[in-house]
Structures are given as structure tokens and as C-alpha cells.
Amino acid sequence: MGRSGEYVSNLYGEIAYRSFRPAPLPPEPQISLDGDDLRLLLAASRRLQELDTMAQFIPNAQLFVSQYVRKEALVSSQIEGTQCTLDDLLDPEVESNADLDVDDVVCYTKSLWHAIDRLDEMPLCNRLLREAHAQLLGSGRGSERNPGEFRRSQNWIGPSGCTLKDARYIPPNVDDMIDALADLERYINADPEIDPLIRAALIHYQFETIHPFLDGNGRIGRMLILLYLIDQGMLHSPVLYVSYFLKRNQIEYYDRMGEVRRSGNYEQWIRFFLEAVKAAAQDALESARALDHLHRKSWEIVAAQRAAKSLSSVLEYVEKRPIMSIGRCAEELSLSYNTVASAVRKLCDLGILRETTNASRNRVFAYESYLAVLRRGTEPLGGGR
Template sequence: MPWDADRPYNELPAAPPAGVDLEPKAVLKATIEARAALATLAQAGQLLPNPRILIHALPLLEAQASSEIENIVTTADELFKHVDSGGGDPATKEALRYRSALFAGLASIRHRPLTAGTAAAICSELHGRDMAVRAVPGTRIANPATREVVYAPPEGADLIREKLTEWERFVHAEDDLDPLVRMAVAHYQFEAIHPFHDGNGRTGRAINILMLIEAGLLEDPVLYLSRAIIARKNDYYRLLRAVTAEGAWTDWVLYMLDVVHDAATSTTRKISAIRTCQDDIAERARTATPGGRDARFLAVLFEQPYCRINTVAERCDVSRQTASTWLHALVTAGLLRDTKVGRELLFVNHELLDVLTRPD
């Protein structure tokens, strides 16, 4: 029976697709280039005086971008401002849950292989409640502009669980398929199964990062992948549908490899800019306050753009008064700005914030 966009795709084949060469010459070439870009990113991260900034800041940028793909729009500034308090408007809170979900998935794969259960845990964290596979029929995915139905995922909880089990086997198959190609195919398969009522796109993009970590291509979730997808968002959805409608696997895999390459290259440039900013501020801070000669203090200033007095006091083992004096001295020197958020006084490393949020 030919594929029909309005009919549940219960016949969705298991991955890998039968009779399809997933690694033709063009894909192999793109794989080599993407791997080289990831290796360069890993080396750049190791050169930072305080690599914790990557683990704290870049997942927030990924959260903001992945949420934006689903039209959950907030700003990176709002996320950094509220990351410790969990406050902000509804969109900010939802994007912050993406970061929590990503870290929950990361904690899980540190102890056990990535599974459908990992996906359910990520999706549950995104929504703040338990998310089981879809049981109610009638899910349809429509073009947001025309409202035309473009895809109907498989229906029936038992069938969806079966499809997820097949997906899980493919994710961990012991064959010669390159991990980047496997990630691309697995991402299509997960989105085609569309196992949950909501949150499948964000869950699937978090899984992309986790698959790269599990494969040893990343050590931490520092790849700013969703920004590269946003830059070609229409292609992302068009090529996903083309795999279903036309079996256009090569185009899809090439797209995902390009996204990885572009994201790794962009993130490497951002790391270089962070390093330059960090060196410059450290030099100026040494003459602005005695705290500027404390490596722990400088590390705190570069873990994320917004800093609290209590954080400095605890991390630097100084009194609250000393911490306040150090921070206010940097405000006077123009290296930080102070701002009230609710009843709390925060100190903004505005130069770092500019580096993190500006387009590469």
C-alpha cells in the first residue's frame, strides 16, 4: 500500500533501511569532515582555563535553540538570568526544563546504555510529569502555515513500544556503520515513531547529543547542534518527510552530517572567543580588586554570565562582605554590571554574555 500522509504509518520499517547504502562516497566524505570538526572542538575545549563554562553555558544555548525550533521562544539572556532560580516566563521555564532533561539523560547514560526508557525520562523531564507512549489515536502532524497534514505516525501503544524496541536495537547494533550516520538514521526513526504526545522533537535532539557522547565523539554535551538546525529549519522538516515519502536517505544523512560539521565549527569559534574574553577580563580584574588574583573567583565569573554574592562566598571560601566587595569593585571598573532580579542582586559579566549570545 502506498504511503499516505493522512494514514497512520504503522508499516514504518525498522532501521537500517533494507537495500539502502547509507554510506555512499558523498556520505563517507562528509563523515570524515564532520569527525574532524568534532575533534577540533574537543581540543579547543581542553584549552580553556575553566572548561566548566562549556558544561554550564553551552547546554543552555542548546536548550534555547532546540526550544525555538518548536516555537518556544525565549532569549539566552533570560535563561542565564533564571538558571539557578528556575524563574522567568513560561517559555523560559520550559526551555530550562530542556537543559534539565539533557543533563538527566546524560546522567542516565553514564551508568547504562541509551534506551527507550532514557527517551521517556527525557520527555518526562521536559514536561514535568510522567510521559508514557501515545495510547490515544488520531495524532497528525500538519504544516504550521497551511494546516495540511504532512505525516501520521504509527498508532497503538503496543505497536509504538515495538517500534521503539527496534529503534533501540539499531542504536546499539554491532556493525560497521559510522556513529554519525547511525545518529542521523536513528533521529529520523525516532521522529517517525513519534512516541509521545508532545516533546518528540526536543527529546530526539537531546538524544542526538547523547548518542555522540555514548559513541565517544563528545565527552560532554557542548555541541550547539540545534542552532545549526535553526539556520536550515525548513530543510530539516522537508528532508525528514522526504525520507518517509521518497526514501531519500542520502540527502537526509548528508544534511545531518553538515549540521554536525557546522555546529562543531561554530562552537569551536565560540570557545576561541570565550578564551580571548576570559584572558582579557582576568588581566583587567587583577588591577581592579584583590579578588582578581584569586583563580577561584575568576573561574566563578566565567561559569555563566550571571553571578551571585553567595556563590562567590561559598566557592572562594570568603565572607559575604568580601565577596560583595570584590564584585562591586569589578562593577566600578566596568567589568561587571549589577542588576536586580526580583529581590536579588545579580552581577552580569556582560562581555561574556555578548560572546555567548552573538551569532558566530
């Protein structure tokens, strides 16, 4: 067996194929990083620590966290081909619009929060991943792909419509998959022998290589990065949207993991992963600072008006729902339609909100400055799912 594993033969004759059997973690020989790698590890760790500290102590921290979770859910889903934008996700009528792409992202968000809550009750284990998967594919697209269950048949990766013969990569057969998942669970919960960020890189690679579900492996695998960093105390909340970097470098992302399987070179994958963490943490920091600055500026403008309390209530609402409708806002704040309409008109006059529709009824307004920060990196990729 090579450093990362080996290909094994399955079945016979015309239906014969070769699947990959991964070597258990940690790699042998052990990971070897040079001076540049160690400097990158230190820089990524510092950025992550700075982001985690800021997320704990800035005003309205929970608001920022919820927006970051939405962003990670959206971008991670886009990597898999979901054609959905941030504006689609924030549409005030999103719950009544039957859109499978939006549903993908909503389910991811629910899945991540469920998994984080369960970390308080159980270790990061295969059972928790199955529960997260059940939430991820529990409704809409993928609900027929055995949500919450590891696969009981062979899967493969390749262009749409390809067969085992044409597959770009064939993950472990079911027996090897079961063994590999048990090994991975032990590694996740073993005493750390190397830095948690390096372990996170290895764990993500190993999960993607095992590919234990019929669908949703990429999203659960990227979710696993967040869950592991939270479990290790490197993050106190899910404020790192690492999919931001992975989407921008999607071809390299897949190629780097493929190179581990081809050559056993884990180090080049770890280097790429650390760049992803560093870049994602830096982007999240810049976004947090920009949103915090905008929050303070908008509230100073509103405070100077000495207006009715309803104006502050509506501003607080649009920070949570930066695309809003008057009727929905009035209903959720238990205010009259006219009271909210007056507050919205005032926020438009102050340059905080902007109307995005011309209809006389069901008008939609956007907190454009806030959205401009959140939208960065969330443009959908071309192509199918």
C-alpha cells in the first residue's frame, strides 16, 4: 500500500473495476513541513484566532455569525452546482417560493446548526455526520438519496452521465468504506499529535476520499472542517466560510486532493488548505469590520433623528433581513403597516434603504450597503449541478 492508499480490484469480467482503499490517518511517513509551510501555518492560525476573538466581542456578534453561516451554506452549495444567489436566499418570500436551489442552502444552514448543537451532547463522530446529512437532504432535492445513511452501494465521481468505466475517481467499495470511516472517527477523536489545522486538512481530505454518502459528500465534508475547528476550540462559532476560497480555486481544490491519492503527497494539499483558511479568515475579518462600521454609522444616523422607536426597530430588523417587505416586517414586529411604511420611507430618505421594486403593493427594499459586503464571493458558478 502506498502512503495514501491503494487501488483494489472488484468483481470480474466486463463489470470489473478498481476502487481506492485509503490508508488510515496519520500518514506514514509522518507529515513533513518546511520553513515556508510553518510560517503559513502560523499566519493561518493567527488570522483564525483574530477572527474568533472579533466574533466573540464585537457588538451584534450573533447577527454577524448568522450571516456568515448563510454565506458558507450558499457558497458550499454553489460549489456543487446550486444556482442560487444571496438575494434569492434573503428574499422576504423565500419560505413560500418553491425553489430547490434555495432549499439546498436552507437545508445546509439547518444541518450545520443542528450539528453544532449536537457537539454539546456527543463527540464529533459518524453518528453526528449521519444526523447532519439527514438534515441536509431531508427535503427537496436529494431526499431520495438515503438521507442520514452511509451508502450501501458503489459510487463514483465523473462527468454527468458517466459510468464506472469513465469515472474520474472511484471511492472505496462498501467494505473498505466501513473500515475507513471507523479509522477516521478514531483519528478525529484521538489525542492531537500535530496542529489542529493540519489535522483539519487531513480529515477533510480523508472524508472526501471515502465519499460515504450517495449525495452531499462535498457539503458535509466542508461542514466537517468547521465542526472540527469548533470541537478543538479554535473557533467558538461558525464564522469561517472556507468555501469562499475553495470555490474561487475549485479546479485546484479537486486536483490537490487527487494528487494525494496519486502520489501520497499530503504536504501540497496541506499547503493549499492553509492558504484557504488564511484567505477565508482574512475575508471574514474584513467583512466583520465593514459590517461593524456600517452598523455604527447607520445607528448614529438614526439616533440623530430623535425619531419614534419604530425607526430603530425597523433598522434592527433590516440588519437581520437586508432585503425586506413592509408587510412582512410589520407582521414580524407586530407593528401597523403604516408605522413600518413611515419608518421605511425615512430610512430611504436617510440613504440606508433603497426600493428595489416599482410595484405599488408588495414593495421590496434593500439595505444595499450591507448587502454589498455580504455578496462578495457569492456569485453562482456556471454549469449544472
